[in-house]
Amino acid sequence: MANAIANSFGGLIYGASQAARVAWFAGHYVAGRRLLKPMPKPEFAVGPSPDRAVLGRSMLELFRRDWANIAAGVYAAPPAGPGNLAKLARVSLDYFRDLPQVDRRRHAGINDELPEALDESEKLSELPRYFRQNFHYQSGGYLSEESAKLYDLQVEVLFTGAADAMRRQALVPLAEFLRAKNTRAMSVLDIGCGTGRLLGFMRDTWPGLNLVGLDLSAPYLAHAAKRLGRSRRLQLLAGAGEAIPLPDASQDAITCVFLLHELPKKIRSAMTQEMARVLKPGGRVVLVDSLQQGDKPEWDGLLDLFPHYFHEPYYAEYSRSDIAAVMAEAGFVPRETSLAYLAKVMTFDKA
DSSP states (O other): OHHHHHHHHHHHHHHHHHHHHHHHHHHHHHHHHHHSOOOOOOSSOOOOOOOHHHHHHHHHHHHHHHHHHHHTTSSOOOOOSOOOHHHHHHHHHHHHHHHHHHHHHHHHTOOOOOOSSOOTTOOGGGSOGGGSSOGGGOTTTTSSHHHHHHHHHHHHHHTTTOHHHHHHTTHHHHHHHHTTSOGGGOEEEEETOTTSHHHHHHHHHOTTOEEEEEESOHHHHHHHHHHHOOOTTEEEEEOBTTBOOSOTTOEEEEEEESOGGGSOHHHHHHHHHHHHHHEEEEEEEEEEEEOOTTTSGGGHHHHHHHHHHSOOTTHHHHHTSOHHHHHHHTTEEEEEEEEETTEEEEEEEEO
16 A cells, blocks of 8 residues: 555656656747748658657657656656756756757758867867767767757757656666676676766666766766766776777676667677677667657658758668668577657667
8 A cells, every 4th residue: 555655656756757857848949949940841752740749649658658667666766856957057048059050050061060179088080980070960069068068958858858768768678687687796888878867777776787888979978977976886988889898798788779870880780799799698788769760650751851950861771771680690689679759679689
C-alpha cells in the first residue's frame, strides 16, 4: 500500500515536472520561430508528416513509458526541480541572442564558420574533417565553450522537452544486461558523450558502475566534467569513435546516443569495428538515434525535411542505411529494436 501511494505521489511530481519542461522548451520554440526568417520550400519530394495532435500523443506515450520505467525501478528518476533559475535565465538569454547568427548561417548555407581561436588541447587540424563544421548551423560547431553551454537547451527546444526522456530509453536494455551483475566490477563506455547527460543518468541509477565518456570536443568534455564532478569511477577521454583510445576487450557495455546520424558512412562502419574491439565477448551495445525511413512511414516527411532546415550532411544517408547489417559485419547479434517518439533504440550483443 505504501509503495502504491509513493508511486502515485511520485507520478504526480514526475508529470508536473515534465509538463513544466515541455512548456518551457515549447515556449522557446514558439518564440524562436517568430525570430527566424522562413526557409524556402524544398525542391525535392517530401513524404507524409504527422500533425501536432499525433506528435503530442506520441510524446505523451514516451513520458508514460519513462515514468513506468522509473516506477518499476529500471532507472532513477531525473531531478524534479528546475535547477538553478539564474543559470536557466542566463542560458535562455544567450540562446535568443545567438539565434539570429544560426538563422544567418542557415539562409546563407554557411557550415564552416568555426572559432578562430581554439583551446591548445584542441587544434583544428588535429580533428577529423567530418567534425570540423557547424552541425545544425550552431555557432562554433562543437568546438566552443559557448556551444557547449547552449547545446542542451538547443536540443531540448528542438524536441520540445522530450530529449532526455528519449535518452533514458537507452537505460532499459542496459538495465536488463546489468541485472544480477556486480556493477562495481563493470565498465560502460558512452561514445559521443557530449555534455554528459546520459552519463549522469547512468551514474544516478548505478552509483558503483565504472563509466567512460568519449568525445572529440574538449569544451563539451569540460562541460561534462563540471556537471558530473570528479570520481574515481568516471573517466572522460578525448577521442573519436573510429579510434577509441582503450584496450581490447576492456568494456562490458557501450552506449551511443544521437551520434550515428552525424557520421559519414565509412566512419560509422569503422566505429562499429572499434566497438567490437573494445567490448568484451558477450558485451552489449545500445544505440539510440533518429527514426529511419520506414520506421513510421507516415512520419517520413519529417526525416526528409530535417537535413533541409539543419546542417546535417550525413543524415539522409543514415536515415536509409541498414544499421543492423553494419553491426552484423562487426560481429554483433541483434537483440531488440524499439521506437520512442522521434528516437530509435537498437540493442546488440557481441557474440
